[in-house]
Amino acid sequence: MNDGGLIAIFLQNLPVLVVVIPLLLAPVVAIITAPRLAWAISVAGVGGAFLAAILLQSITESIGRVTYHLGNWEPPWGIEFVVDSATSLTLVIMTGLAFFATLYARASLMSEIKHTDLGKCYAAWLLASGGLFGLVATGDAFNLFVFLEISALSSVILISMGAGADRRALSAGFNYLVIGAVGATFYVIGVGFVYAITGTLNIADLAARIADIGGGAALYAGFGFMIAGIMVKAAVFPVHIWLPAAYGYAPSAVSSLLAAIATKAALYVLARLLFTLFAGVPDITELAVTYVIVPLSLAGIFVGTVMAIYEKDIKLLLAHSSVAQIGYIALGFGLASSASVAASFVHIGNHALIKGGLFMAVGGFVAALGSRANLASFVGIGRRMPITATAFTVCGLSLAGLPLTAGFISKLYLVRAILAEGAYVITALVLLSSALSLIYLWKIIEVMWMQPAPAKAPNLAENPAIYVPLWIVALANIWFGVDASWLVAASRAAAAALLGGGL
Amino acid sequence: MLMQLAAIWNYLIVILLMMVGLFLVISRANLVKKLVGLSIFQTSVFLFYITLGRVSGGTAPILTDAPDTLYSNPLPHVLILTAIVVGVATTALGLALILRIRESFGSIEEDEILAAKNESAAADMAQAKPGAEA
Numbered sequence: 001m002n003d004g005g006l007i008a009i010f011l012q013n014l015p016v017l018v019v020v021i022p023l024l025l026a027p028v029v030a031i032i033t034a035p036r037l038a039w040a041i042s043v044a045g046v047g048g049a050f051l052a053a054i055l056l057q058s059i060t061e062s063i064g065r066v067t068y069h070l071g072n073w074e075p076p077w078g079i080e081f082v083v084d085s086a087t088s089l090t091l092v093i094m095t096g097l098a099f100f101a102t103l104y105a106r107a108s109l110m111s112e113i114k115h116t117d118l119g120k121c122y123a124a125w126l127l128a129s130g131g132l133f134g135l136v137a138t139g140d141a142f143n144l145f146v147f148l149e150i151s152a153l154s155s156v157i158l159i160s161m162g163a164g165a166d167r168r169a170l171s172a173g174f175n176y177l178v179i180g181a182v183g184a185t186f187y188v189i190g191v192g193f194v195y196a197i198t199g200t201l202n203i204a205d206l207a208a209r210i211a212d213i214g215g216g217a218a219l220y221a222g223f224g225f226m227i228a229g230i231m232v233k234a235a236v237f238p239v240h241i242w243l244p245a246a247y248g249y250a251p252s253a254v255s256s257l258l259a260a261i262a263t264k265a266a267l268y269v270l271a272r273l274l275f276t277l278f279a280g281v282p283d284i285t286e287l288a289v290t291y292v293i294v295p296l297s298l299a300g301i302f303v304g305t306v307m308a309i310y311e312k313d314i315k316l317l318l319a320h321s322s323v324a325q326i327g328y329i330a331l332g333f334g335l336a337s338s339a340s341v342a343a344s345f346v347h348i349g350n351h352a353l354i355k356g357g358l359f360m361a362v363g364g365f366v367a368a369l370g371s372r373a374n375l376a377s378f379v380g381i382g383r384r385m386p387i388t389a390t391a392f393t394v395c396g397l398s399l400a401g402l403p404l405t406a407g408f409i410s411k412l413y414l415v416r417a418i419l420a421e422g423a424y425v426i427t428a429l430v431l432l433s434s435a436l437s438l439i440y441l442w443k444i445i446e447v448m449w450m451q452p453a454p455a456k457a458p459n460l461a462e463n464p465a466i467y468v469p470l471w472i473v474a475l476a477n478i479w480f481g482v483d484a485s486w487l488v489a490a491s492r493a494a495a496a497a498l499l500g501g502g503l
Numbered sequence: 504m505l506m507q508l509a510a511i512w513n514y515l516i517v518i519l520l521m522m523v524g525l526f527l528v529i530s531r532a533n534l535v536k537k538l539v540g541l542s543i544f545q546t547s548v549f550l551f552y553i554t555l556g557r558v559s560g561g562t563a564p565i566l567t568d569a570p571d572t573l574y575s576n577p578l579p580h581v582l583i584l585t586a587i588v589v590g591v592a593t594t595a596l597g598l599a600l601i602l603r604i605r606e607s608f609g610s611i612e613e614d615e616i617l618a619a620k621n622e623s624a625a626a627d628m629a630q631a632k633p634g635a636e637a
Contacts, residue, residue: 142582149589153596160600167607168620174600178528178541181593185545188586189521192548195579196555313627372627 014052014059015068015081015137018091021048022130023150030123035115038122039106045126046102049133050095053088060088061493067139075139076202082139086345086494090136090268093349097260097356098129100469104360105253107465111367112165112251121161125257127154132265141277142201144269145188148233151265152180155258159250166372172245179242183232186225193222203277211280223278227288230273234266236293236330237300240323244307247319252363255315260356263326264348271333271341275498286336293334298426300327301433308440314365314373317440318358321399324433325351331426332414338495340417345491347414350406350480354399357473361392364467368460378444380453384460387467389448391474396441398477401434405481413488513554520547532613534604538597545590552579552586 010017025045032038059066060083068081083091105125113121131151138144156177162169195201197218198209213219228239235243243263247255274293278285304324311317329351332344365373368385382389398405411434418427480487508515520543527540556579564577601611608616 142585146585146589149593153592156596156600160603163603163607166623168623170600170604170607171616171620174534174597174604177593177597177600178537181541182525182528182544184589185548189548189551192551192555192579313624374627 010052011055013068014056015066015083016070018049018052018056018095019081019130019134019137019147021045021052022126022133026123026126026130029126030120032119033116035110035118035122036106038119039102042105042122042126043099043102046095046099046129049129050092050099053091053095053133056083057088057092057490059083060085061490064497076200076205079143080139080202080204081137082204083137085490085497086268086271087136089345089490089494090264090348091133092490093352094133094136094261094264095129097352097473098132098257100473101253101257101260101356101360102129104256104363104466104469107463108253108256108360108363108367109251112253112363113161114164117161117164121158124154124157124161125254127151128158128257129261132261135265136268139203140201141191141194141203141206142188144203145184145191148184148187149181151262152177152184152233155246155262156180158254158258159246161254162250165251165366166249168245169249172242172249176242176246179232179239183229183239185229186232187229190222190225190227190229193218193225197222203272207277207279210278213280215281215283219281220284223281223284223288226273226277227270227292230266230270231296233263234270234330235263235323235326236270237296237303237323237327240300240304240326243323244316244319247322247359248313248316252315252359252366255319256356256359256363259318259322259359260352263322264329264352267326267329267333267344267348270330271344271498274333275336275341289334289336293330294426297327297331297334298429300324301331301430302436305433305436305440309436309443311440312375314362314375314378314444315359317444318355318362321437321440322351322355324437325355325399328410328414328430331430332417335418335421335423335426336499337417337421338492338499339420340414341498342488342491342495343410343413343417345494346484346487347410349487349491350398350410350477353406353473353477353480354395357395357470357477358392358399360466360470360473361388361395364388364462364470365392367463367466375443375447378447379451380448380457381460382449383453384457385462387462388470391467391470393445393448394474395477396445398481400438400441403481404478406477406479406484408481409484409488413491513550517547517551517554520544520550534601534611534613535598538594538601541597542590542594545586545593549583549586549590552583555579 022045025041029038029041065084070079128151131147134147156173160170160173198206200206232239247259274285301324304320307320308317311320329344329347332340362373369377371377398407401407401411524540524544528537531537556576558575561573561575564574605611608619
C-alpha cells in the first residue's frame with residue numbers, strides 16, 4: 001500500500017481513529033516491560049489522537065458535521081460516531097491536554113510508581129484516554145455507557161496506582177469505583193426507559209422520536225436517571241464526593257490527566273443530553289436546569305471554594321477547587337443561553353489548561369521533595385525550585401482569573417453571559433466566589449515565595465522532563481489569556497451546534 | 504388488583520432488587536458487602552432490560568421456517584451481555600482493590616480504614632514540618 005493510500009484511509013476514518021488508536025495500543029503497552037518504550041508508544045498513541053482531533057476540528061470548521069458508521073452499518077441500526085463543532089472542540093481540548101500530560105508522565109510516574117508496574121500503568125492510561133475520547137465522539141446512547149465504564153475502570157486502576165506512595169489511594173479508588181458504577185448504572189437504567197418508549201439507541205434518532213412523543217412518565221423517569229447518572233460522573237455537587245480523594249491521592253501525572261479531561265467529557269455528555277437528546281421536551285429540560293443544575297452548580301462553587309480554603313494538602317486543595325470550577329462550567333450549561341454555553345466551552349478549555357498545569361507542577365514538587373506536597377513542605381519552595389514554582393504561580397493566577405491569563409477570559413465571558421440573562425444575584429455570587437478563590441491561592445503563593453526556606457534546606461534539582469511540558473501548558477495559559485479569539489470563536493460555534501439541535 | 508400486580512411481576516422484582524442493592528451500597532461499612540450490593544443493583548438492571556425485550560406471545564428470537572412467527576426482541580439481550588461483562592469487570596476490580604486495602608490497612612471495615620487514614624494525615628503534617636526533610 002502506498003503512502004497516499006494510507007493518508008486517505010487516515011483521513012476517511014478520523015472520528016473513529018481518535019478513539020481506536022489509544023484503545024488498540026493499550027494491550028500492546030501492557031505487555032511491554034521497558035518503561036521508556038511503553039511511554040514512547042503512549043505518547044505516539046495519544047499524539048495520534050491529538051492529530052486526528054485537530055484535523056477533525058478543521059473539518060468541522062469548514063463543513064460542520066462528520067459522521068462515521070462503524071462496520072458500515074447504517075444508523076439507527078449500527079453504532080454511529082458523530083463529530084460536530086461542539087464535539088471536535090471538546091476533543092481537541094481533551095486530546096491536547098492528554099498529549100502534554102502523557103509527555104510529562106514519564107518522569108513523574110517514575111518517581112511515584114514501582115517501575116515494574118509502569119507498563120500496566122501506561123496501558124490503563126491509554127484505556128482511560130481512549131474511553132474518554134469515545135464518550136465524546138459516540139452518537140449511540142448505549143455505546144456511551146460502554147465508554148463510560150472503560151474510562152471509569154481504567155481511571156480507578158490509575159488512581160489506585162498511587163498506593164505505592166500513599167495507601168489512601170486504594171480507598172479513594174474503591175470509593176470512585178463504587179460511586180462511579182452506581183452513576184453509570186443509573187445512566188443505563190435511564191437508557192432502558194428511553195429505549196422502551198422509542199425502540200432506538202442512536203442519539204439523533206432518539207432525539208427525533210422523543211420530540212414526537214413529547215412527554216410521559218417513562219420519558220421523565222428516563223430523563224431523570226440519565227441526567228443523575230451523568231452528574232455523578234461529572235462530579236456536580238452533591239455527587240462530587242468521590243473527586244477530592246481520587247484526584248488528591250492519585251499519582252500526580254494521573255491527577256493532571258483526569259483533572260484536565262475526565263470530568264470535562266462527562267460535562268460535555270451532560271450538555272449533549274440536555275440540549276440534543278432531550279431537546280424535544282423543553283418543559284422538562286428547562287425545569288431540570290432551573291431548579292436542579294443551576295442551584296447545585298452554585299452550591300458546588302461555594303462548597304468547593306470553602307473546602308479549598310481550609311485544606312492544607314496541596315493536591316486535595318486543587319481537587320476541591322476542581323469541584324468549584326466544575327460548578328462554573330455546569331452553571332454555564334444550566335443557564336442555557338448561547339452565550340453562557342459558549343462561556344462553558346471556553347472554561348472547559350481554560351480549566352483543562354489551568355488544572356492540568358497545576359497538577360503537573362505539584363508532581364514536580366512531589367518528585368523533588370519525596371514527600372506529599374502540603375503547606376508545611378511548601379515553605380520557601382519558590383527559592384528552592386524557581387522554575388516549577390513560577391509555572392505553578394502562572395497557572396494559579398490563571399485559576400484566580402487575573403487579566404492576561406486564560407482564567408480571566410473564562411470569567412469575563414461567563415459573567416457577561418449571566419448579566420445578559422439579567423441574573424444579577426448569580427453574577428454577584430460568581431464574583432464573590434472568585435474573590436474567595438483568591439484566598440486559597442494567596443495562601444499557597446505566600447508560603448511559596450514570601451516565607452524564607454528553612455535553614456540548611458538544599459536547593460532541589462528540577463527535571464527538564466517535568467518542567468518543559470509544564471511550561472508549555474503554563475505558556476498556553478498566558479497565550480489564551482492574551483489572544484483568546486480562536487477559542488472563543490470555536491466555543492461560539494460549539495454552542496451554536498449544540499443548541500441548534502446539533503446532531 | 505392482584506392480577507394487575509402479577510402482570511408486572513418482573514418489574515416489581517426489578518424495583519425490589521434495585522432498592523436492596525442500593526441500600527446495601529449505602530448502608531454497609533464492610534467493603535465486600537458494599538460490592539455485593541453493587542452487584543445486586545446491577546443485576547436488577549439486567550432483569551429490567553431482559554423484561555423489556557419480551558414481546559407478548561413471542562418466541563425466542565431464533566429464526567424458524569414459519570413465515571409469521573412472532574419473535575421477542577433480541578437487542579436488549581445483546582446489550583445486557585455487554586453490561587454483564589462490565590459488571591464482572593467492576594466486581595473483579597473491586598475485589599482486587601479490597602485485597603490490597605486489607606493488606607495495607609489491615610481491615611475492610613470503613614470506619615477502621617477511616618481511623619487509619621486520619622493517622623496517615625497526622626503523620627503527613629508531622630513529617631513535613633519545616634526543616635524536617637533537610
